Amino acid sequence: MKKIEAIIKPFKLDDVKDALNKIGVTGMTITEVKGFGRQRGHKEIYRGAEYQVDFVPKVQIGIVVDTDLSDKVVDVIKETAKTGKIGDGKIFISNLEGAVRIRTGETGSGAI
Amino acid sequence: MKKVIFTLLFLIVNFTLVWAGDEPPTTESNHTAIQLVQTHADYVWTLVAAALVFFMQAGFAMVETGFTRAKNAINIMMKNLMDFAIGSLAFFAIGFGLMFGESATGWFGTTGFFLSDFKVGGDPWVLAFWMFQVVFAATAATIVSGAMAERTKFSGYLIYSFVISALVYPLFGGWAWGGLFHGGGWLEKLGFIDFAGSTVVHSVGGWSALAGAIVLGPRMGKYTKDGRVKPILGHNMPLAALGVFILWLGWFGFNPGSTTAANKDIAMIFVNTNLAAAAGCILAMLASWLKFGKPEIGMSLNGALAGLVAITSPCATVTPASAIIIGAVAGVLVMFSVLFFDKIRVDDPVGAISVHGVCGAWGTLSAGIFAIDGLSLSVIGVQLLGIAACFLWVFPTTFILFKLIAKTIGLRVSPEEELEGLDLAEHGGNAYPDFEVSSYGGMVTGSGPGATKPQPALATSKQVEVS
Numbered sequence: 001m002k003k004i005e006a007i008i009k010p011f012k013l014d015d016v017k018d019a020l021n022k023i024g025v026t027g028m029t030i031t032e033v034k035g036f037g038r039q040r041g042h043k044e045i046y047r048g049a050e051y052q053v054d055f056v057p058k059v060q061i062g063i064v065v066d067t068d069l070s071d072k073v074v075d076v077i078k079e080t081a082k083t084g085k086i087g088d089g090k091i092f093i094s095n096l097e098g099a100v101r102i103r104t105g106e107t108g109s110g111a112i
Numbered sequence: 113m114k115k116v117i118f119t120l121l122f123l124i125v126n127f128t129l130v131w132a133g134d135e136p137p138t139t140e141s142n143h144t145a146i147q148l149v150q151t152h153a154d155y156v157w158t159l160v161a162a163a164l165v166f167f168m169q170a171g172f173a174m175v176e177t178g179f180t181r182a183k184n185a186i187n188i189m190m191k192n193l194m195d196f197a198i199g200s201l202a203f204f205a206i207g208f209g210l211m212f213g214e215s216a217t218g219w220f221g222t223t224g225f226f227l228s229d230f231k232v233g234g235d236p237w238v239l240a241f242w243m244f245q246v247v248f249a250a251t252a253a254t255i256v257s258g259a260m261a262e263r264t265k266f267s268g269y270l271i272y273s274f275v276i277s278a279l280v281y282p283l284f285g286g287w288a289w290g291g292l293f294h295g296g297g298w299l300e301k302l303g304f305i306d307f308a309g310s311t312v313v314h315s316v317g318g319w320s321a322l323a324g325a326i327v328l329g330p331r332m333g334k335y336t337k338d339g340r341v342k343p344i345l346g347h348n349m350p351l352a353a354l355g356v357f358i359l360w361l362g363w364f365g366f367n368p369g370s371t372t373a374a375n376k377d378i379a380m381i382f383v384n385t386n387l388a389a390a391a392g393c394i395l396a397m398l399a400s401w402l403k404f405g406k407p408e409i410g411m412s413l414n415g416a417l418a419g420l421v422a423i424t425s426p427c428a429t430v431t432p433a434s435a436i437i438i439g440a441v442a443g444v445l446v447m448f449s450v451l452f453f454d455k456i457r458v459d460d461p462v463g464a465i466s467v468h469g470v471c472g473a474w475g476t477l478s479a480g481i482f483a484i485d486g487l488s489l490s491v492i493g494v495q496l497l498g499i500a501a502c503f504l505w506v507f508p509t510t511f512i513l514f515k516l517i518a519k520t521i522g523l524r525v526s527p528e529e530e531l532e533g534l535d536l537a538e539h540g541g542n543a544y545p546d547f548e549v550s551s552y553g554g555m556v557t558g559s560g561p562g563a564t565k566p567q568p569a570l571a572t573s574k575q576v577e578v579s
Contacts, residue, residue: 045343046346046410047408047414047463049341051343
């Protein structure tokens with residue numbers, strides 16, 4: 001099993017979700033996060049004082065899939081989340097030791 | 113057939129009236145009846161206006177919470193609730209008598225405490241007048257809660273609320289307005305013009321706010337060691353804007369209501385009030401646009417209020433064209449004042465000192481400069497005297513009051529409480545329990561030297577299940 005964490009631009013979430021559903025991904029968890037990479041933030045003003053906002057809002061998608069689906073998932077995310085502009089995000093892939101479905105107690109592939 | 117029925121009805125009604133024994137109307141009874149209608153109208157207008165001014169409390173609450181952080185929202189609500197509630201009782205017990213009681217010296221009143229002027233079954237005008245005046249006193253009191261937001265001990269604030277409504281506000285108010293009831297102040301006898309209270313209400317509040325903000329010190333993280341200002345963002349601009357709209361509405365009671373009479377004068381006062389607010393708003397917006405490259409919401413909102421505060425003194429005695437100029441000047445003045453106080457490191461989260469203190473003084477001065485009767489140096493002199501007298505009474509008194517509170521029960525919360533948020537620390541509550549309130553608390557990272565990194569105590573993430 002692989003755990004795939006993708007940090008993407010928030011407005012891309014629906015496109016990525018639909019594309020993943022089409023290739024057979026049956027669940028995911030999203031988290032609203034803030035972050036920056038080489039894309040820095042921007043300047044704002046408030047009551048006459050300027051300040052720099054470094055952290056940019058992003059969405060983090062967490063998916064657990066069988067190893068043989070993981071490359072496909074990464075490709076799909078890469079294609080649908082891309083805008084070509086700075087700040088598109090990143091995908092991290094890690095090995096997952098185990099998973100459990102709480103309702104039934106199934107483990108392994110039966111849990112995802 | 114219809115004609116017959118109507119004629120019959122007409123005859124029956126008139127016969128009944130005559131038979132009932134009504135006296136035929138005389139000139140005197142007509143005069144009395146007309147006076148009564150006018151008196152009733154005076155009551156209605158004064159009390160409707162009082163209700164409008166009361167609603168300004170909601171406006172202040174929304175402005176203050178919009179411009180401050182979510183973790184202090186409950187505290188802002190509590191302070192605004194209490195300065196009205198405590199102010200009402202303090203003004204009932206002590207303040208009204210000091211301000212409007214009979215005054216041998218012209219400096220303070222000595223009758224009318226606990227609304228003793230009212231006898232059950234007697235003339236209720238004192239009640240209507242008191243109701244109108246108490247909402248004005250409460251306006252002055254609540255100005256301060258904005259400048260002292262996010263780091264003031266609640267118990268200390270309660271004491272201040274009582275003292276300003278019982279003592280500080282009524283004393284100066286009596287000098288300027290005592291003659292509206294049983295008193296007679298030395299300042300008004302010199303011809304001081306402050307129709308609805310640019311100085312009596314707004315400068316009193318503004319200079320108290322200045323004293324409070326100075327004694328308190330700035331919020332943690334607001335100013336860096338190398339002199340930069342690090343903005344602490346308000347958590348809800350729509351609420352702040354709603355607050356300004358509510359205040360603008362309430363001001364239509366504040367200014368025209370100060371006639372305490374239903375007559376045609378209120379029309380020009382209404383118009384002057386609106387024009388000054390509009391001009392202040394536009395000029396502040398333009399000023400922020402020119403200075404910062406974008407029209408900024410905080411300054412624009414402050415600009416509208418600045419115009420309203422400024423026109424409060426001259427609203428009955430200047431032309432509409434003058435009202436526009438007065439408001440416009442206030443709009444520019446308020447922006448530079450906000451920047452100035454930040455420069456001298458007096459932290460005022462909502463701009464209360466600039467809006468109410470500084471623009472209150474400008475408005476009072478403008479009543480002399482733009483007086484419809486014409487420019488007169490002696491009139492301007494009295495205006496300046498009143499402005500100075502207000503500052504010299506209010507600022508030292510409230511400064512001492514806040515210092516006393518600080519030395520006894522404490523005025524400022526501890527650093528831990530300030531970081532945690534007053535909602536939890538002082539009130540054991542959470543204003544937005546369904547939301548994870550960011551513990552960054554609006555402290556944004558600056559770039560360059562002296563910038564602090566945020567230290568989250570709570571996570572900002574929300575887990576959302578999408579199946």
